[in-house]
Each structure stands twice: as structure tokens, then as C-alpha cells.
Amino acid sequence: MDTRSDLYVDLDERQCYELDRRCDYHPPVNLEQAERHARWRAAVKVVMAEAMRSLPPGRESSLVLTALDDALMYGNAAIARPPMSGARPAGP
Numbered sequence: 001m002d003t004r005s006d007l008y009v010d011l012d013e014r015q016c017y018e019l020d021r022r023c024d025y026h027p028p029v030n031l032e033q034a035e036r037h038a039r040w041r042a043a044v045k046v047v048m049a050e051a052m053r054s055l056p057p058g059r060e061s062s063l064v065l066t067a068l069d070d071a072l073m074y075g076n077a078a079i080a081r082p083p084m085s086g087a088r089p090a091g092p
Contacts, residue, residue, distance in 0.1 A: 007019075014085055017085055018084070018085070021081050021082055021084065022081070026080040026081050026082070027080075028080070033079060033080075036079050037076055037079055037080070040072070040075045040076060040079060041072065041076070044068055044071055044072040044075070047068060048065060048068045051064050051065060051068065052065070
């Protein structure tokens with residue numbers, strides 16, 4: 001049984017692309033992309049360290065750290081994933 005093809009049953013081409021774009025592992029394609037990941041992680045780490053130093057313990061501080069975890073994850077996904085079909089061009 002080919003479960004991969006079963007996965008795509010009743011999905012159109014755009015949906016198949018989006019499923020793969022969101023779920024597949026996207027290794028860095030070159031050194032520049034790997035460096036972008038490293039810069040993003042370093043930037044978020046600086047802000048997270050400042051939050052740990054500056055904010056009193058409590059629910060709100062925990063939420064700040066969780067939000068920074070999310071920002072780290074989404075930033076890395078933005079760098080790693082191929083563009084969405086029909087997405088706006090990158091840049092200013």
C-alpha cells in the first residue's frame with residue numbers, strides 16, 4: 001500500500017504543494033541560508049535572554065518566552081520553506 005499517494009487523495013495541485021511546503025524538512029540550500037538561520041536564532045536569543053533577566057517570574061513572562069519560541073520557529077520556517085504559491089515578493 002502506497003500511503004504517500006493516499007495522502008494526496010482529493011487534494012488539488014496547490015493543496016499538495018502547500019502540504020509539502022508546510023510539512024517536509026527543508027534543509028539549508030546553501031551557506032547563505034544557513035547563515036540566515038544562525039543570525040535569526042542569535043537575534044531571538046538576545047531578546048529571550050533580556051526577557052529572562054528583566055521580567056519578573058509569572059504567567060506574563062512565561063507567555064513572553066513562549067511568544068519568542070513561536071517567533072523563532074516561524075522565522076526559521078520562513079527562511080527554510082519554499083515560497084507559498086502566489087505569495088507576495090520578498091523585500092521592502
